[in-house]
Amino acid sequence: MIGLPALYTLAGLVFGSWAVATLLDRQHTKRLLGACFWGLLAVEFLAGDALGDTGNGLLLLLLVALALLGAPGKGQAATTTIAERLASVARHGNRLFLPALIMPGVALAGTFIFPLLPGLVDPKQVTLISLGLGALIATSVLMLWLRPPLVAPMQEGRRLAEGVGWAMILPQLLASLGALFTVAGVGEIVGALAPMAIPEGSRLAAVLAFTAGMAIFTIMMGNAFAAFPVMMGGIGLPVLVLGLGGDPVVVGAVGMLAGFCGTLLSPMAANFNIVPAALLNLPDRYAVIRAQWPTAVLLWLFNTAMIWGFAFR
């Protein structure tokens, strides 16, 4: 059965190829640092099972140390010039959009087809495996159609990865911090403190405390999933549902959405807010959050009003 291990091997090989590409780039200013950074990441994916918890922890600390020293840096990845790209555009025109449809198409097909073929693909990982399969198919098609040099996937991947830089490992690191917060019992403490913020008997104040708690705790954790059990357990269920007779469906469903408004404001939600700024070469790390905040605040008000108006009919 194809599952996460196969994907991790593929990812490890991709990261390893960037280490090689960095080593081969003689003009790279952080050649050794960069190669070590990608190499360590490849080791984590290819051999992390054998390292043990402490080994993986030390590897992680080493990765962060390399990043603080300037890894992965930026080199001279061999790519096409603007003139060559415009020539390719003149030759291929709108057909260039077709390969861009392969990955979405495979993701779509995989979502429907893989569940019909039991035993082939781990049912819990259908989306990620479809993504990996789509990437492999799209790479093959592009290589056969456009015939770039064989090293092109490695060089182009490294070019984009260097554009994102150290932010590449931030989402995974933040997910790990979430796990550590759980070990330390941060959620339970916040859940125990939160009800103290509510004045007795006021329905609006209780709703506000719940939605504000969802948004603020989500901003701090970077993830509404982490905030939901804490706030629902601390305020939503005991105060709004059991105390004031609110509808658990409305409180739960809309409360989660109030948390999503916090995600739009959180630098901790690196995948959505920090990584795109890097991918688009925006000089301001918080540019995406700046573009989002008015939407987030207005929708938070809307969600608060929804619970206040519809949970207590």
Place this chain on the structure above:
Amino acid sequence: MTTLPSLWPLAGIAIVVIGFALRANPLAVVVAAAFGSGLGAGLSVPEVVAALGKAFHQNRYVSVPWITLPVIGLMERAGLQEQAAALIARTKSATTSRILLIYLGFRQITAALGLTQIAGHAQTVRPLLAPMTEAAAERDNPAITQDGRNKVKAMAAASDNVGIFFGEDIFLAIASILLIKGFLESAGIIVQPLQLSVWAIPTALAAFAVHGGRLLRMKP
């Protein structure tokens, strides 16, 4: 009167807030926060390192989508961004606002059908959406500054986020719906996913109205 729990495990949260406010390197902030909360909860340094390593290893799937970068790079190498920009520069009716509005609607509807992975910042925003909106902004305002371009590109990424966040909860089998259902179930309240996802629809419409309204008011 319930007794107050020890507050030391919250040190990590304080470190995160201060670290991000000071714009320190986020990787360093996160590691410091992990040690703050871990030591605050009574763990030893080796225990924190091991706990971090275990979690980092278990969360590898978070980094798997990076395997799409070589494909995106290959498409860019062939001129995908230039073609996307050229197409928009020729299509006068495709303004920045309209492109982003259509994308927002597309992302909300497909996410509501459970198709969250068919678009994203690496797959669609960088190679297609950002060059298209930038080209439209350039065409309609030739005097646009670099700052103006960056704002348009940031809005493209923002529209992807708003679209997926306030579309996906309409889908029955999405993780957040299952989390709500599971939480209520553990408290003895049985609800069906459909009941929950119906309540995501008003906010989805509000998100389209609020963010769409902001997009329409945007001047390139």
